[in-house]
Each structure stands twice: as structure tokens, then as C-alpha cells.
Amino acid sequence: MTRVLVLQQPSSAAAVDDWLAAADADVEVLLVTGPGARRAGTERGARVRVVTLDAYEGAAATAQVRAVAREWRPNRVVSNSEKDVLRAATIRSELGLPGTPARLAVEFRDKVRMKALFERAGLPTARWARVQCVDDVLAALEAMGPFVLKPRGGVGSQGVHVLAGPDDVWRLLTTAPQVLDEVHADALMVEELVDGTVLHVDAVLDDADVLLAVPSRYLHPPHTFASHDVASVCLDPGSAAHTAAVAATRALACGLPAGHGVAVVHLELHLLPNGTVLAGEVAARLGGGMIKGTLAHAYGVDLSRESYLLAAGLRGASQLVERPNPPHQVLAGHMLWTSRRPHVTRDALPAWAHGFWAADGDGPHVAAHSADAAGGVIVEGENEAALVDRITRVG
Structure with a gap:
């Protein structure tokens, strides 16, 4: 009998139990x-039971989930949320269950320990450093030039600062004094600011096999979400960038330990002007925002559903296990209005635009993270250039 414990963020609409x-x-x-x-x-x-916690976040909620798991004794624990990666892994380690254990899950959450994932995969990274005092920050600035200061456990490009000189450092510590406390707590790291295009690859894994890897590129780096709307487009299949991104994803999968249990990854890469890629970050979940819908539109496959089935040990029901690496049906991209509200309406959109939505309200939109949007839309096109043009037209 298969018993699956599903950890589902309240904001999720995924029909996992179905x-x-x-x-x-x-x-x-x-x-x-x-x-x-x-x-x-x-x-x-009839075989589904729902437990609603008093609060989903925090130590008390985690303790309650652990208690529920110990009593119910599942065979599998699954989730597709960044915030649940370690919580689910802790339960697996505690109960001796298959799937991603805590010692591996932490490498997908801590951006310093994440570098070990890339090292094992043979993937180069930008220069980086741990920082525990302001002198560490200034020394890193002198050694590597402009860099990004970011939380080791951050999500959605929250709390990311680009610093180009000592004046930027002192200005940040004056306007956001809590940053210094975070530095002292070893909660931040610095990484060289890379001159290149940011790619993301969303992939479904079956142990060392990559069942589907879809490379896309952001039109603007995601950490600029407050000033630039977040948009990405699928890369042209067979292009040099597409080939390099898929190769990096396969290397990552091969670098994971056997039986790792990671069913899906969201890998971010820096594409350099010379065509090579540097590994940036990787998460053990599907990309956020409208990535899931965009890829379903392009490939006719729900990557979220596929990842849940694999994580639950139901690989026989997986569409991608039966037919791995399907071709795209149409190339697609999407736009999230994070820096402002949409200026278009559904009725005014052309036939190549799909899935448009707009949040209620008419005041200024202030995004808290890269998926905090006032609206969004999916576009389709015959190639990458057409996707960029159409996003520009609706944006």
C-alpha cells in the first residue's frame, strides 16, 4: 500500500491528490x-485526508508536521515548494524514507553549500565568497569587483543587492541596517556580478536520466524585478545556448548521488558572451511565476504533475518515463508585470497571447519578489526572436 504525505503551500492550486x-x-x-x-x-x-495547520510556516508548524508523519507513517513525502524542501527532507531522514534526504536537500537551499553540487557536476561558477563582517564584504569587492550580495537561503530574488564600490556598501548599511546583522550571522554571501544573459532550465529527472530539460532565457535578470518586468522565452532548439544549457543540466543530474530522489530542478545559468555557461543557482522544485503554465503550453506536459508522480514512486504513470524528451508543440514565453500594472486587457490581445490575468486594483504595484506580479501572459511564436518581439508588443 502506497501512503503519500503531501506538503502543500496554502497558495498552491495544484491538484496533487487527484x-x-x-x-x-x-x-x-x-x-x-x-x-x-x-x-x-x-x-x-475517499482515500484522501486533509490536515489544516493553524499556521503553515514556522518551527511550530514543522514540529506538528513531523508529529503527523510519525503517527501516520507514510511511504513517501512529496512537495514542490522551495520552502518545503528541507521540511520534507527532514521527515524522510527521520523515518528512513526514500527520496531526497536532508543532507542533500540543504545543498539545494543554502547557496554556499550549493557550490558543492556544481563542483561534483564539474560545472564552473562565478567567483563567490562567504562574508561574516564588513571587512569581508570590502575585501571581496576589492578582489572581484562589482558583486551581488544575497541571502544564502533566499528565494524569488528577495534581499538581493548589487554593489559596485565601497560607497555602495556603506550606503546600504545605512539605509538597511539589518543587512549588517545578517552579515554577522553568516546569512549572506557575495557572488561576482557576471556580464552575461541569465538562463533558466526547468527539468524533470529520473535518477541520472533527464526526462525533459527546457532551457529559457530571461529578458532581464530576475533580481531587477522592481524596475523591469520579469519575462522569459524558450531558447531555439539546437542553438548553441540551448545545447550548452541542456548539457549543464545533464551534468548536474549525473553529479547527484544514486537514488537522490530529486524529481525536478530549476537551474539558473549565466551565458557568457563567448558561449560558455556558469552555474548560478539550482532549486529542487519547478520554476515559479508562470513557468509551469508556459512549459505546459509549449510541450503539452504538466511538469509539476510529472515531478509529483516520480517523487511518490509512481513512475509507471509518468508521461515522460513512457516518452522522454518529447518535442515542443510550439515555442512559448511569458511575461509577469512586476514593476507596474498591465496596460492591456484580455479582449485586446492577439490570438498568440494566452492565459492573461490581472490582479484587482488600480494603484501602483510594488513587488516583494520576482513572482509577485500584477498580471501575466503567455505568448507563443515560431522562434525565440518572435517570442521576444511579441512580449515587447504586449508589454
């Missing part, structure tokens, strides 16, 4: 979520 039940009618599901869950009130199958 996917699992469709794959195996005998599977038992215990879904843990929190207040205000988007799927609250959804009709569930």
Missing part, C-alpha cells in the same frame, strides 16, 4: 496545508 489517485486507485494521501488554502472545500476522494 494526480496521485489517478495514477494508483489504491494510494492513500494525507495532504497537509494551512489557513486560506486555495483548494479548501475541494471534493476529495
Whole structure:
């Protein structure tokens, strides 16, 4: 009997329990979520039980989830949220369950320990350094020039600062004094500011096999979300950049330990002017924002569903296990209005625009992170250049 503990962020609308039940009618599901869950009130199958925590975040919630797991004794623990990676891995390690253990999961969450993942995969990275006092910050600035100061455990490009000189450092510590406390707590790191294009690859893994890897490029670096809307487009298949990005993803998969249990990754790379790539960051989850919808539109495959089935041990129901690396049906890209509100309406959009949405409100939009948007849209086109042109036209 397969018993799957699902950790689902309240903001998630993914029908995980339905996917699992469709794959195996005998599977038992215990879904843990929190207040205000988007799927609250959804009709569930007879083998699905829902536990709603008083609060989903925090140490008390983690302790409660662990207690639930110890009592219910699942065979698998699954999630597709950055914030649940370590929580789920801790339960696996505690109960001796298959899947990603805590010692590996932390390398997908801590950007310093993450460098070990890239080293094992043979992937070069930009220069970086740990910083624990202001002199470390200034020394790194002198050694590598302009750099990015960012949280070791950050998500969504939150708390990222680009510093080009000592004056920038002192100005930041004056306007945001909490940053100094974070430096002293070893909670931040610095990384060389790379002159190149930021790529992202969203891939489904089956141990060392890459079942699908989709490389895309951001039109602007995601940490600039407050001043530039976040947009990305699929790379032209067969292009040098596409080939390099897929090769880096395969190297990463081969560098993971056997039986690693990582079913999906969101890998960010820096494409240098000479065509080589540097590894930036990697997460053990699908990309956020509208990436999931964009890739489903392009390939006809729900990568989120695929990753849940693999993580739950139901690989026989996986569309990608049966037919790995399917060709795209159409190239696609998307735009998130993070720096302002959309100036277009659904009715005014052309036929190549899909999935448009706009948040309520008419005041200025102030994004807190790179997926905090006032609206979004998916575009399709015959090649990368057409996608860029169409995003520019709707943006």
C-alpha cells in the first residue's frame, strides 16, 4: 500500500491528490496545508485526508508536521515548494524514507553549500565568497569587483543587492541596517556580478536520466524585478545556448548521488558572451511565476504533475518515463508585470497571447519578489526572436 504525505503551500492550486489517485486507485494521501488554502472545500476522494495547520510556516508548524508523519507513517513525502524542501527532507531522514534526504536537500537551499553540487557536476561558477563582517564584504569587492550580495537561503530574488564600490556598501548599511546583522550571522554571501544573459532550465529527472530539460532565457535578470518586468522565452532548439544549457543540466543530474530522489530542478545559468555557461543557482522544485503554465503550453506536459508522480514512486504513470524528451508543440514565453500594472486587457490581445490575468486594483504595484506580479501572459511564436518581439508588443 502506497501512503503519500503531501506538503502543500496554502497558495498552491495544484491538484496533487487527484494526480496521485489517478495514477494508483489504491494510494492513500494525507495532504497537509494551512489557513486560506486555495483548494479548501475541494471534493476529495475517499482515500484522501486533509490536515489544516493553524499556521503553515514556522518551527511550530514543522514540529506538528513531523508529529503527523510519525503517527501516520507514510511511504513517501512529496512537495514542490522551495520552502518545503528541507521540511520534507527532514521527515524522510527521520523515518528512513526514500527520496531526497536532508543532507542533500540543504545543498539545494543554502547557496554556499550549493557550490558543492556544481563542483561534483564539474560545472564552473562565478567567483563567490562567504562574508561574516564588513571587512569581508570590502575585501571581496576589492578582489572581484562589482558583486551581488544575497541571502544564502533566499528565494524569488528577495534581499538581493548589487554593489559596485565601497560607497555602495556603506550606503546600504545605512539605509538597511539589518543587512549588517545578517552579515554577522553568516546569512549572506557575495557572488561576482557576471556580464552575461541569465538562463533558466526547468527539468524533470529520473535518477541520472533527464526526462525533459527546457532551457529559457530571461529578458532581464530576475533580481531587477522592481524596475523591469520579469519575462522569459524558450531558447531555439539546437542553438548553441540551448545545447550548452541542456548539457549543464545533464551534468548536474549525473553529479547527484544514486537514488537522490530529486524529481525536478530549476537551474539558473549565466551565458557568457563567448558561449560558455556558469552555474548560478539550482532549486529542487519547478520554476515559479508562470513557468509551469508556459512549459505546459509549449510541450503539452504538466511538469509539476510529472515531478509529483516520480517523487511518490509512481513512475509507471509518468508521461515522460513512457516518452522522454518529447518535442515542443510550439515555442512559448511569458511575461509577469512586476514593476507596474498591465496596460492591456484580455479582449485586446492577439490570438498568440494566452492565459492573461490581472490582479484587482488600480494603484501602483510594488513587488516583494520576482513572482509577485500584477498580471501575466503567455505568448507563443515560431522562434525565440518572435517570442521576444511579441512580449515587447504586449508589454
